[in-house]
Amino acid sequence: xxxxxxxxxxxxxxxxxxxxxxxxxxxxxxxxxxxxxxxxxxxxxxxxxxxxxxxxxxxxxxxxxxxxxxxxxxxxxxxxxxxxxxxxxxxxxxxxxxxxxxxxxxxxxxxxxxxxxxxxxxxxxxxxxxxxxxxxxxxxxxxxxxxxxxxxxxxxxxxxxxxxxxxxxxxxxxxxxxxxxxxxxxxxxxxxxxxxxxxxxxxxxxxxxxxxxxxxxxxxxxxxxxxxxxxxxxxxxxxxxxxxxxxxxxxxxxxxxxxxxxxxxxxxxxxxxxxxxxxxxxx
Amino acid sequence: xxxxxxxxxxxxxxxxxxxxxxxxxxxxxxxxxxxxxxxxxxxxxxxxxxxxxxxxxxxxxxxxxxxxxxxxxxxxxxxxxxxxxxxxxxxxxxxxxxxxxxxxxxxxxxxxxxxxxxxxxxxxxxxxxxxxxxxxxxxxxxxxxxxxxxxxxxxxxxxxxxxxxxxxxxxxxxxxxxxxxxxxxxxxxxxxxxxxxxxxxxxxxxxxxxxxxxxxxxxxxxxxxxxxxxxxxxxxxxxxxxxxxxxxxxxxxxxxxxxxxxxxxxxxxxxxxxxxxxxxxxxxxxxxxxxxxxxxxxxxxxxxxxxxxxxxxxxxxxxxxxxxxxx
Numbered sequence: 001x002x003x004x005x006x007x008x009x010x011x012x013x014x015x016x017x018x019x020x021x022x023x024x025x026x027x028x029x030x031x032x033x034x035x036x037x038x039x040x041x042x043x044x045x046x047x048x049x050x051x052x053x054x055x056x057x058x059x060x061x062x063x064x065x066x067x068x069x070x071x072x073x074x075x076x077x078x079x080x081x082x083x084x085x086x087x088x089x090x091x092x093x094x095x096x097x098x099x100x101x102x103x104x105x106x107x108x109x110x111x112x113x114x115x116x117x118x119x120x121x122x123x124x125x126x127x128x129x130x131x132x133x134x135x136x137x138x139x140x141x142x143x144x145x146x147x148x149x150x151x152x153x154x155x156x157x158x159x160x161x162x163x164x165x166x167x168x169x170x171x172x173x174x175x176x177x178x179x180x181x182x183x184x185x186x187x188x189x190x191x192x193x194x195x196x197x198x199x200x201x202x203x204x205x206x207x208x209x210x211x212x213x214x215x216x217x218x219x220x221x222x223x224x225x226x227x228x229x230x231x232x233x234x235x236x237x238x239x240x241x242x243x244x245x246x247x248x249x250x251x252x253x254x255x256x257x258x259x260x261x262x263x264x265x266x267x268x269x270x271x272x273x274x275x276x277x278x279x280x281x282x283x
Numbered sequence: 284x285x286x287x288x289x290x291x292x293x294x295x296x297x298x299x300x301x302x303x304x305x306x307x308x309x310x311x312x313x314x315x316x317x318x319x320x321x322x323x324x325x326x327x328x329x330x331x332x333x334x335x336x337x338x339x340x341x342x343x344x345x346x347x348x349x350x351x352x353x354x355x356x357x358x359x360x361x362x363x364x365x366x367x368x369x370x371x372x373x374x375x376x377x378x379x380x381x382x383x384x385x386x387x388x389x390x391x392x393x394x395x396x397x398x399x400x401x402x403x404x405x406x407x408x409x410x411x412x413x414x415x416x417x418x419x420x421x422x423x424x425x426x427x428x429x430x431x432x433x434x435x436x437x438x439x440x441x442x443x444x445x446x447x448x449x450x451x452x453x454x455x456x457x458x459x460x461x462x463x464x465x466x467x468x469x470x471x472x473x474x475x476x477x478x479x480x481x482x483x484x485x486x487x488x489x490x491x492x493x494x495x496x497x498x499x500x501x502x503x504x505x506x507x508x509x510x511x512x513x514x515x516x517x518x519x520x521x522x523x524x525x526x527x528x529x530x531x532x533x534x535x536x537x538x539x540x541x542x543x544x545x546x547x548x549x550x551x552x553x554x555x556x557x558x559x560x561x562x563x564x565x566x567x568x569x570x571x572x573x574x575x576x577x578x579x580x581x582x583x584x585x586x587x588x589x590x591x592x593x594x595x596x597x598x599x600x601x602x603x604x605x606x607x608x609x610x
Contacts, residue, residue, distance in 0.1 A: 052499060076505030083499060087364075090495045090550040100492055104505035108486060156504070 001063075003028040003160050003192045004049065009058035011048040012216075017056060018044040019216040026160070026209075031186050031193045033207035035200055035227075037237050040213040042196045043084070046164045049194070050081040062160070076104035080153035084164040088138050094148055095133040098124060101155035119155050127151045127181065143174035150178065154185070161185075163195045167202065175199075179206050204228050204251045212236060228252040286554045289547050293561035297346075300568040304342040305334065309575045309582060340471055345463050345571040345585075346564040347474045348526045349536055351481050353563025355526075356537030357544075357555055358484065358519040361495040362512050363422050370523040370537035373429035373516070377436030378407025379527035384443050384455045393467040397528045401473075404524030407432050412516065420509055425516075461533035461586030463571050470529045477525045480518050481560075487515060488552035495550065533586045535593025536563055542600060566592075 002025035012018035019041040026032045034042050047053040049060055051067060060067045067075060080101075089097060102116045112120070124130045127147045132140070137148055146166060153161060166182070167175040183206055185191045197203040203210055203224065210227040212220045214236045220227040230243045233254060246253040306317050316330040324335060355370040363372065370376075382403025386396035414428040415421070444452050490511040493501035498508045526533070540563045541555065548554040570588040577583055 050503060052502065072502075072507055073505035076503065081503040083503070087497045087500075090361075091545065092492075092550045096492075096549070096551050100496065100504060103489060103493060106489075108489065152504075 001028060002026060003063060004194065005061045006049065007059045007061065009048060009055045009060060011044060011053050011055045017216065019048070022218055024211055024218060024221055026192060026194050028192050029186060029190055030208035031182065031195060031206055032209045032211065033203040034194065034196045034211045034213065035198070035203050036213035041216040042213055043164060045213065046162060046196055050079070050162055051075065073104040076156060078158055079160045079162065080156040080158035082149050082153045082161070082163045082166065084168060091136045091138050093134050094129055094137050094140070095120065095124065097137040097148055098129070098151045098155055101152040104156060119157060123151045123154050142169050143177070146170060146174070146178060150181070159192060161191055161193045163193065165196050165198060167197065167199065175202065182206070200228060200233065200254045204253065205246070205249055224251050228254060286548050289558055290561065293558055293565065297561050297565040300565040301342055304345070304568050304572045305338055307572055307576055308338055309579060341463055341571065342568055344471060344474060344529065345568045347478065348463070348530050348533065349567025350560035350564040351477065351522050351526050352533060352537040353540035353559040354481060354484055354556055355519040355523045357541040357552065357559050358491065358515050359537070360541050361491040361552065362515060363426060364495060364497065365422070365426065366542070367538070370519065371532065373411045373425060373520060374407045374432035374436065375404050375520050375523045376527050376532045377433040378403035378405070379524065380459055380532065381436045381439050383458050383531070384440050387451055387454050387458065388443060388447055394469040397467060397470050397473065401524055401528035404527055407436060408517070408520040408524065420512060457584055458531045460584035461531035462584040463530050464582055473525055474529065477522055481522055484518065485556045487511070488556055490515070491552040531586065533567070534590040536567060536589055539593040539597050540566060543596065546600065546604070
């Protein structure tokens, strides 16, 4: 059964809608990636699903229930939202910062119970933050900060995790570390994950399903093999690419060609590569 | 430093300040007489009157106003997420000043003056929160509305200064500097009425923690950010209004104490609120005592002392902290 369904949703700011008549379903378990060029409406879609924006028309359902009617704290117990990191938080310790994620589970007069503390300790351990639990969160590096935000979302013990660009501003090793974590959570904890990614190759490598947005509408949806084709990517991104098969994962791998090489994209240099590697295709 | 230790240290500091306030003052009193007056409340005499009717009420008022201003500073800084925010940021003091100056001009004093002043505070709170609510209650709108309202009120005060006599202007300026020297008889009761609201603020420590992360993050964690902000802003503004009405505009406590407490006890409001209450109370009692003795037999407005002490502390704090810690 789908954990989240988006039915004919139109939403935006001020006058013009940014996403139009968007319909899709996120299956329970696994990672669903949302890709698309800048301005395609990825973040607007994300904000609509996370209830920051109210849809102009259409419905977003979580396990069949319209999310607009769900009490705020109940929604926060079931769906964790990690927006693209923007603000440097005040000088909480890492542990205090992560503990704030238990808010929807605790009452005003009841402090953190033993179970809450256990969940927090386990999450800190899992995300490799246990040894820096007493450090000030505003003094963390970008990768540690991203993991602290992720930990805060995970202690909400959600069924669905929404993430906007969790790998932005991270170097490649931290990108892989964060995505490996998300990947293992989707397998071990049965967590369903919807994630916005800019890097098409990371989306291809980690997502079970990919959704490509173009100008506020869904251009393609399906497995990475179905969505990440040369034709779709070239039309949506207006950039010449080649799509091959990753020799290790067998998922599509996208090669971006500089404009200067585009003029000779059917010329000898690229052909030669095709022959020698045998991985480039012309689909 | 551990947080328990910080709270214990602040409690001892507060006790020492209260003791200092009891044993020193505008009039010299031998320590033995102070102790004897304290041990025999109904005794009367000069010492008894001085202790029970002047010094103790004044210490109580300074303690309550000091802790109220400090805790309101904590609330405003957390909600507006602005390190420069203080209890007067939303223009509460402007309305209060106009009320006080009008009262002085009309020759009104005592409790009626306090009430006129409080009405002025409420007017400016209403105008600022009303204007901000039209624009989605955003931080920038709140701060801008507060600044504009302050400008408007201070221009009206300037206008009155321009046409008033020099005696009235002098009285007004002394009031504006903040003083605890002559709280009218009914005013302590007003402070006591404010006390439950102020002591209720620690119950909102969780909400303040979330709000300090930004509205969007707090929303995602299940907090009704708009409602929590509105409740806390109204409570803190009203508390500030009572303080302004009773003691004028006492500078810097609401700005400096929260910063100092965050540096000492961390960002968790479960600790920042109680420690700011203790520190604010102690600091104002101490400053008020100094203001009485420093140019004896004359008395300095306490706002001068808090302004100088707070300003020096703030400069040192800014120079010593790394940029990321200031926020």
